Amino acid sequence: MTGNNLLKKPKPNFNTSVSSRFAYRLFKRPHTRQVSGDIRIGYIKKWSIIFGLRKKELTQHLLAIGRSGAGKTNLLRLIQLELHRIEIPFLAFDLAKYGNRYILDYIPDLIILRWDKEFFFNPLMNPPGVKLKEWLMAFTEISTDLFGLRTASKMFLTEFILKLFEKYEAGKFATYPTMHDLNCELEKKLKAKIPINERGYINGIKSKIKAICITLEEMINIHEGIPIEKLLEYPVCIELVGIKSSEIQIWIISLILAWIASYREARQMSFGTLKHVLIFDEAAKLVGKGEK
């Protein structure tokens, strides 16, 4: 069964209730051409019109809101099926429950990467074409923002990573320090005789970096991870289910998002042509009011 068939022959699963049937009267009948689009996400039952989004419109983003059990996951699944049908690659994240792997029957070439098995990511490795220092700034900005560290901590973190880059000659050779290297470096520094205020800042960074290293273990204990630029060419789902700290989940997602943004910025503009779609369930964790 393909996504195409799904929309052509909608299953009569929804027994439209009396109240809902009445509700159709409140909305104007659109002309078919007004609501047609490449990404067909639903249909207006009363008039049998398929509602679709145009590719260009998706570059201006989509927001789906609904209480739990209202059908959000199904809607996201539909969008993924449609994107796959029109050959637009996407990257989705599973945070709390598995959702995307269940469409593997519809999208056999869907790549599912589990954080503890197939997904490897080195946050200290810059995207191709992006200057090392530029990426370093993005990394420290996200990490300190998300973990609520102070500006001084950001400065120390930058200094440490720069030292590590120098040690590994990261710009010249294709070997990058890992997060575990950073943790070791911080530990070493704390063992030395340093002023008490500096110690406080470094302690703050170290506690967070150590928590990341302990939680993510092998996922980040690598010099070079899975090439994300390659992932942008396929339908991919990264499963972060099982990472109990939502702070760390969001840290990974934010870094991937920043990675993609930096990677794209180092290349030509597309002027509105849809190239790729990022799908975030539980968006409040990323762009919510409570987000640090």
Added chain:
Amino acid sequence: MKKESFIISCIRRLREYGEGIVLADQSISSLKDVVKSNVYTIISLSQSSQKDRREVSAVMGLNPQQSEVTNILEIGEGLIRLAGRYPFAQLLSFPFAKPNNITDKELDEINEKQELIQQLLRKVKKRKKQERREEKKTSTIKSYHKEKDLLLDIYYRFDVASTKRADDLGLSAEASNRIYKFIEREQLVEPILLNLTGKRGGLSKYHTLTNKGIEFINKPAIKRYSGRIGAKHHFLQRYLKKYLPVRDFKELSIEKEFSGKRIDLFGKYKELKIAIEICISTIHTEYLNVQKDLDKCDCLIIACPDKKTKEKLEKHIYKKIAHDHKVKICVVHELLNKPEALIEDK
């Protein structure tokens, strides 16, 4: 002005590079305003909270009647509104894409067979095992380096107080505190609090190595003359043996045996035979020592670690035996500082 978060700015910039973003959440009110106002397509599924319904109505531009619909929507129904092309809310039904369950084991098999995933995994450069081992090794050696230094210093210079020792080793107050805490917690040493100078300023902290501590630094065990004595007792025996010669004591020996009876410390002071017993907690039985030792020496000194113990001992001992000018009860620092005053006092 409130600083825009880095992620929001990323999302804003991504549009120009052909990156579409689909966001989904349970409650619209929990999202930042900048997100709500910057999306082209909004889809609202069933809402239960009044606050969210109000906000959805406002964001989607619903009239009061349409607003009522937001909480009577069935599963799989929703309202959609585009920002440009068709800027009116519309009621939609979404087809159901039935999920097919896949277990972790099945996914393992699928991923193993998928050539693309294997190709991607081949590009991963993991840290070499040797690299990890070396790092672990160096970190363990380095992390105990200072602790070992300190333990070795205790082994060779048992009689130095902890603060002076830290000074001699060039440790900062914080570092020494951390190391002392570590070695005490790990029971590598036993702390002993004593005032051996008699001056004001409270007690000084000394340390003696435990068997575990000696094993840790890989050194031969320190000779213990009797297996039943405590760390403080043993420490005082060694300390007195080391420092009493400065006060004209000669031929000092620890646990000197006289026909089956051992004396903690025995020596000579100006041709007088001096027996020294150390009383830490044996207040109730010390009189037995006095009775046994008196005939073997010219003067018996009972050294106590502090004034309180001394007073207790005096009280107990003189209940059992009569006052004798040969028996002197003192605090250790009195013996160390003015032994002549003790011994020659009639």
